[in-house]
Amino acid sequence: MSSSSGAQFISVVTNVSYIHVRDVLEGGYDGKKVHLRGWVHRIRKQKKMIFVVLRDSSGVVQTVVKKDAVNEQSYASAEKMLIESLVTLAGNVKADPRAEGGFEVQVEDFNVLHFAEEFPITEDQSVEFLNDNRHLWMRSRKLTSIFKIRDEVFAASRKYLRQHGFYETTCPMFVSTMGEEGGDLFEVDYFGRKAYLTQTSQMHLEPQLFAMEKVFILAPSFRAEKSRTRKHLTEFWHLEVEEAWCDHECNMKRQEELISYMCHAVAKNRLPELKELGVDSKRLLDVNPPFDRMTYTAAVEACQNGGIDIKWGDDIRSDAEEFLTKDSGNFLFVEYYPKEIKSFYMKDNPDDHRTYKNSDLLGPRGFGEVIGGSERETEAQLIIDNLLRIGDDPEKYKWYIDIRRYGSVPHSGFGVGMDRIITWMLNLEHIRECIPFPRTVSRIYP
Ligand code: 4AD
Ligand code: MG
Numbered sequence: 359m360s361s362s363s364g365a366q367f368i369s370v371v372t373n374v375s376y377i378h379v380r381d382v383l384e385g386g387y388d389g390k391k392v393h394l395r396g397w398v399h400r401i402r403k404q405k406k407m408i409f410v411v412l413r414d415s416s417g418v419v420q421t422v423v424k425k426d427a428v429n430e431q432s433y434a435s436a437e438k439m440l441i442e443s444l445v446t447l448a449g450n451v452k453a454d455p456r457a458e459g460g461f462e463v464q465v466e467d468f469n470v471l472h473f474a475e476e477f478p479i480t481e482d483q484s485v486e487f488l489n490d491n492r493h494l495w496m497r498s499r500k501l502t503s504i505f506k507i508r509d510e511v512f513a514a515s516r517k518y519l520r521q522h523g524f525y526e527t528t529c530p531m532f533v534s535t536m537g538e539e540g541g542d543l544f545e546v547d548y549f550g551r552k553a554y555l556t557q558t559s560q561m562h563l564e565p566q567l568f569a570m571e572k573v574f575i576l577a578p579s580f581r582a583e584k585s586r587t588r589k590h591l592t593e594f595w596h597l598e599v600e601e602a603w604c605d606h607e608c609n610m611k612r613q614e615e616l617i618s619y620m621c622h623a624v625a626k627n628r629l630p631e632l633k634e635l636g637v638d639s640k641r642l643l644d645v646n647p648p649f650d651r652m653t654y655t656a657a658v659e660a661c662q663n664g665g666i667d668i669k670w671g672d673d674i675r676s677d678a679e680e681f682l683t684k685d686s687g688n689f690l691f692v693e694y695y696p697k698e699i700k701s702f703y704m705k706d707n708p709d710d711h712r713t714y715k716n717s718d719l720l721g722p723r724g725f726g727e728v729i730g731g732s733e734r735e736t737e738a739q740l741i742i743d744n745l746l747r748i749g750d751d752p753e754k755y756k757w758y759i760d761i762r763r764y765g766s767v768p769h770s771g772f773g774v775g776m777d778r779i780i781t782w783m784l785n786l787e788h789i790r791e792c793i794p795f796p797r798t799v800s801r802i803y804p
Pocket of ligand 1: 537538557558559560581583589590591592594596598599727728729730731732771772773774775776777778
């Protein structure tokens with residue numbers, strides 16, 4: 359049974375048992391009388407009948423209100439109502455191959471509960487206009503489908519992690535130290551003191567694994583990213599995982615299993631929405647371990663051979679990331695980045711002390727980074743050395759270093775950019791499409 363079917367309930371107000379549009383489209387009500395409620399998606403008026411496409415959270419269905427089949431007042435309201443009006447109706451379901459979805463509801467009783475004003479969104483409006491009206495545009499079938507898939511991705515990641523013994527926890531969003539590079543911190547006035555919106559929950563997640571061993575958080579992270587790219591939000595949703603007794607190798611296995619699980623869950627449970635968005639579920643079913651792997655050093659060489667301007671020690675910029683995966687349908691781990699371009703909390707790579715035991719996961723076909731992760735340094739003194747090397751003050755991180763002083767345990771972790779992975783899954787033009795109210799450099803409204 360679809361989730362929509364399960365939602366059947368008796369209205370307190372009218373004592374009527376309403377069903378959802380999807381229930382009609384699934385075919386079980388052919389020839390039966392049904393009660394539906396929702397918003398008017400489209401209206402087409404003819405001489406003695408009005409075609410009303412009704413929308414609820416589960417989909418849209420064509421209904422027909424005939425002048426001689428309903429009372430005069432009902433017909434008069436249907437005639438004057440505009441799209442997005444709120445209605446309830448009763449009618450008989452008839453299979454009709456001409457109607458979208460294969461069924462039509464022939465209306466017997468029709469009530470307008472709220473007459474909508476003229477809806478500002480019409481066809482062919484600019485992206486800017488649509489985003490200014492995001493609060494209304496989100497009713498579109500496209501955005502509704504995206505958000506249902508977003509729900510599935512969030513639910514699947516929680517399900518996978520719980521099944522593997524992880525506890526979900528929470529971390530503060532106000533922090534006093536930075537977690538990643540300093541450049542993109544949002545500073546806030548915290549009662550006269552400087553505080554920041556967290557860039558990552560990792561540092562507050564790690565102490566918790568000393569209690570629970572396997573932990574995760576699904577929360578926003580904030581980056582004052584000036585980069586106006588298709589992949590940057592200033593507030594993004596970050597799934598961060600920390601696992602005790604897990605090394606670099608185990609960490610990458612965890613990532614490839616988790617990402618594959620998320621993709622398969624969407625393919626299995628959200629087929630109608632994928633169809634609505636024109637995404638072939640094969641794209642998601644084809645995501646399976648093992649993902650490809652390449653060392654940073656090999657990646658730099660490959661880029662150089664491909665004519666990209668990069669030398670050992672440089673960060674792998676987005677053009678280089680694109681180059682590395684442009685011809686591949688598989689995800690790619692790039693491992694062992696130089697210490698200079700990664701964070702101080704990562705574990706030294708004993709085979710090459712210039713590098714850390716870390717990895718970035720790049721999406722297929724030039725998509726770019728979706729996860730950053732590493733084995734974490736376990737020695738307090740090595741973290742202090744790393745901080746001193748980059749000119750930072752270990753005193754600020756006392757609490758974080760402290761956890762390495764009392765039963766320091768090998769552990770690893772990673773952070774999934776949830777909006778990025780959804781953007782990849784659905785092959786969206788821009789990351790802002792996948793989140794209800796996107797926050798970017800140029801947008802904080804609505
Ligand atoms: O690579 P990042 O900066 O790694 C960390 O923050 C680690 N502390 C995570 C961890 O190990 N717990 O960020 C992790 C991921 C990136 O791979 C990217 O997918 C996403 O977060 N991300 C963004 N997504 C959207 N907009 C932005 N501005 C993002 N910045 C990072
Ligand atoms: Mg990163």
